[in-house]
Amino acid sequence: MSHKELDLSIVVPVFDEEQNLPVLHRELALHVGGLGVTWEVVYVDDRSRDRSFDVLMELREQDPHVRIVRFRRNFGQTPAMAAGFEQSRGRIVVTLDADLQNDPADIPRLVARLAEGFDVVVGWRKNRQDGLWLRKVPSRIANRLIARITGADIHDTGCTLKAFRRELVENLPIYAEQHRFLPVLALASGARIAEITVNHRPRIHGVSKYGLGRAVRVALDLFTMKMLSSFSRSPLTYFALLAAPFLALPALYLVVGVVGFSGVAFSSRWGQAAVLTFMMMSMAGLYFLMLGLLAELVVKTSGRPFDPLVQRTGT
Amino acid sequence: MSAPLAGEVQPEPSGSGGPQHSKLSRTVDVTLVVPVTDVHAELEEVLEAYGRELDRLGRSWECILVFDGIKGAPLQRGVALQESSKGRVGTISLHRAFGETVCLSSAFENSRGELLLTLPQYVQIDPRELGGLFDAIDGGADMVTTRREPRVDPKVNQLQSWFFNWVVRLVTGASFRDLNSTTRLMRREVLEQLTIYGSMYRYLPATAYRQGFRVEELPVRHLAEWGGASVFGPGVYMRRTLDIVGLMFLSRFTHKPLRFFGALGGSAILVGSLLVVYQLLQWALSAEAYGLYQRPTFLFGVLFIVLGSQTIGFGLVGEIIIYTQARNLREYRIEKVYE
Numbered sequence: 326m327s328h329k330e331l332d333l334s335i336v337v338p339v340f341d342e343e344q345n346l347p348v349l350h351r352e353l354a355l356h357v358g359g360l361g362v363t364w365e366v367v368y369v370d371d372r373s374r375d376r377s378f379d380v381l382m383e384l385r386e387q388d389p390h391v392r393i394v395r396f397r398r399n400f401g402q403t404p405a406m407a408a409g410f411e412q413s414r415g416r417i418v419v420t421l422d423a424d425l426q427n428d429p430a431d432i433p434r435l436v437a438r439l440a441e442g443f444d445v446v447v448g449w450r451k452n453r454q455d456g457l458w459l460r461k462v463p464s465r466i467a468n469r470l471i472a473r474i475t476g477a478d479i480h481d482t483g484c485t486l487k488a489f490r491r492e493l494v495e496n497l498p499i500y501a502e503q504h505r506f507l508p509v510l511a512l513a514s515g516a517r518i519a520e521i522t523v524n525h526r527p528r529i530h531g532v533s534k535y536g537l538g539r540a541v542r543v544a545l546d547l548f549t550m551k552m553l554s555s556f557s558r559s560p561l562t563y564f565a566l567l568a569a570p571f572l573a574l575p576a577l578y579l580v581v582g583v584v585g586f587s588g589v590a591f592s593s594r595w596g597q598a599a600v601l602t603f604m605m606m607s608m609a610g611l612y613f614l615m616l617g618l619l620a621e622l623v624v625k626t627s628g629r630p631f632d633p634l635v636q637r638t639g640t
Numbered sequence: 641m642s643a644p645l646a647g648e649v650q651p652e653p654s655g656s657g658g659p660q661h662s663k664l665s666r667t668v669d670v671t672l673v674v675p676v677t678d679v680h681a682e683l684e685e686v687l688e689a690y691g692r693e694l695d696r697l698g699r700s701w702e703c704i705l706v707f708d709g710i711k712g713a714p715l716q717r718g719v720a721l722q723e724s725s726k727g728r729v730g731t732i733s734l735h736r737a738f739g740e741t742v743c744l745s746s747a748f749e750n751s752r753g754e755l756l757l758t759l760p761q762y763v764q765i766d767p768r769e770l771g772g773l774f775d776a777i778d779g780g781a782d783m784v785t786t787r788r789e790p791r792v793d794p795k796v797n798q799l800q801s802w803f804f805n806w807v808v809r810l811v812t813g814a815s816f817r818d819l820n821s822t823t824r825l826m827r828r829e830v831l832e833q834l835t836i837y838g839s840m841y842r843y844l845p846a847t848a849y850r851q852g853f854r855v856e857e858l859p860v861r862h863l864a865e866w867g868g869a870s871v872f873g874p875g876v877y878m879r880r881t882l883d884i885v886g887l888m889f890l891s892r893f894t895h896k897p898l899r900f901f902g903a904l905g906g907s908a909i910l911v912g913s914l915l916v917v918y919q920l921l922q923w924a925l926s927a928e929a930y931g932l933y934q935r936p937t938f939l940f941g942v943l944f945i946v947l948g949s950q951t952i953g954f955g956l957v958g959e960i961i962i963y964t965q966a967r968n969l970r971e972y973r974i975e976k977v978y979e
Contacts, residue, residue: 385978393978397782398854404972412977498966500895549898552956553963560960567953594931601933602942609946616953620960627964 332362333436334415338405339381340371342423344530346380352429354388360433367413368423369394369405407499419488426454427486428524435488435521444493444516447479447508448486448523455527474551477509479520486523506550513554560624564617571610575603670694670825671753672703674761675743675841676710676718678866681761683717687729690759693767697774704730704747709737740822740841748831757825764788765823766861773825773858780975782853783826785845787818788862794869804880811888814849816857823860839883850891852973895962895971901955905948912944 335353339346350366357364370378370393378395385391394412396405410418417439421427431448438446453461464483471482487507497510508518556563578599582591590596672694674686687703694701703725705718711733718731732746744758755777757770765786776784791798801820808819819842830848834840840847849855893900919938923930932938 382978395975395978397852397973397975400852400972407970408972408974412974498963500962500966500971546896548902549896549959553959557960557963560957564953564956567949571949594929594933598932598938601939605942605946609949612950613953616957620957623957623961624964 330363331365331415332417333357333360333364334413334418335364335366335432336369336406336409336413336418336420337366337423338369338371338402338409339373339377339423340399340402340405341373341375341377342530343373343376343380345423345425346377346384349423349425349429350384350388350391353432354390356429356432358390360436365390365392365413365415367392367394367409369409369412370396371401371405372396372399403499410494410499416491417488418491418494420485422485424528425530426526426528427484428526431486431521431523432488435486435523438519438521439488439490441519442517443519444490445508445511445518446488447481447518447520448484449479449481449520450484450525451480451522452525454525470547471506471509471550474547477512477518479508479518481520482506482508484523506546506554509550509554513557557624560620561617564613564620568610568613568617571606571613575607575610578603667752667754668702669699669753670701670755670757671747671751672701673706673744673747673751673756673758674703675706675708675740675747675758676714676761677708677737677740677743678761679710679712679714681710681714682763683714683721683761685763686759686761687721689763689767690757690770691728693770697771699774702728702730702752704732704751706743706747707731707733708739708743709734739839741836741838744831744841745836751828754828755825756828756831758822760822762866763863764865765821766863769858769860770825772860776856776858777825777827780854781856782830783824783845783848783855785816785818785855785857786821786823786860787816787857788821789818789859790862791865792862793865793867796869796871797865797867800872807884808843808846808887811884812846812850812891814846814855814891816845816849816855818857819843819845821860838886839879843883843887846887846891852971897958897962898952898955901951901958905951905953905955908944908948908951910948912941912946912948915941915944 335357337349342349346368353366357366368381368384368391370381372395378393381391381393385393392412394408396408406420409420417436419432419435421429421432427448435446435448453464455461464481468480468482472478472480489507489511493511493516496514497507499507508516512518552563582596582600591600672690674681674683676683683705691701691703705721707715707718715731715733718729722729722731730750732743732750734742734746748756757773765788769786773784773786801818805817805819809815809817822841824844826844826848830853833853834844834847834851836844836847845855845857889900915937919932919935919941923932923935923938
């Protein structure tokens, strides 16, 4: 199967959205079909418990643009997204929630922006139609943190409505709960990111499948993401930075002790506590360096192309 | 961990030409696997009861008896069964006790069935329940495990078993209520894709679930249970706890090692800092003149901090490994793509 058969793929993870699907598909057909490009919609059925799958099969009967990927059991949103990426064939991939809160009318604008020379275009739900305390506030805090820590200037990483170039999705690792961080990871590999405001509509049918616990986990993942996005190419540098204080302090004290200011000399009461403390600290520092070497080894032997965009020739 | 090199595989099950037969020879619908771990194993009864039910269901079958280090009379009975069965029954004798997991993997290597049915060495579950297991597989499940209901064993055992299953449910996020019931029917594919080792036999449904297989649990009628009422020994509890920790790491944190190592290391750093601060305060406020090096608690505190940061370091390396290997980790299993 050639990957570059189509101009545009829409990837939609589906979990219990039987009432929304017909409406969604009608809107997609209207707005995407009007673009005059070859397109497909990849619905990933995350083993819905309601009639979603039957609804999808009916849609497929009526519209040859529909492709359905069905999971063996429920796996979650990120795996659904990853499967959708993998099965899609378009040169441009747009992701979208099935709950109708994203507006398919925004897709042409996203695609147009991408055509201006960006690699990722991210939607920003400026007027979010969700509960304030349970959804908006945690999200705003998380996004502020992400922006601050990673340097990615994006208002809304949680918005599913995004457009990617194929080269990018093929080279980004998607696992755990990472779809949220895709723009950040993309940025780290040199992608050009744009953001446009998108329409956000209140939920009509079905129930929201997110909760507050998610925001906490997202915050925890930040630390990891920061490391991965900036240091996965040369982990030794990162570990050396970690080791630095553990090694510098003991070294400094060694100098002080040898020079021998009487108050803090090796033989003083302070000195004896410090010798023991710094001994242990320097041990930790050395271990960090060794871990760094180990990580370097892992990275160098993995053979992963770390610069997906180096291959971006002639697009 | 004992290497699964098993033992002298003798004689060959179902005598159709050595271990290399599996690819070429005809297959059967289901292979029964019975690990024999006790000299009192009721081999004849098991074969009779389940074999008859399978015949009634119209499923062709073979049975492999795996003697887990059991020699003497039971083995001779097994060989006698094999000889009188016209190729339906095979025996495998392991030269010492390796445990049920090795029994299963060595039987699997020699099996021809498209499905595998593991059975305990006595008639524990009503044979008439087998039909339901096959129905579930035909309905798309990859593995069907059983839940004994209502249970006939003593209440003490039930309570311990309930507690064990509750902890496993909590840890793995899977919903199995009776992992101690080892009557299970699975597709060949499941065992082909899982690497099983150690005490995995018991946790097979949880492991299969984590690997993305569809696993269902069926309530079945419980006929008999070996062993009287007893509180399991501390050794059993110890082993189960270790199993569960391993399971927890594998099922929850394989893709997020830092969450596991970070939690461990973070708590160590917290404890260490508390100890150090406490000792420093005491030292500063004390009228007595002493050195901090004379306070073991202080040194322990420092040690904890150092250990904690090390642990987090390991988590970071883990994250890098996962990140670089992410291509090869597929978290999902697709049933079908409808073009």
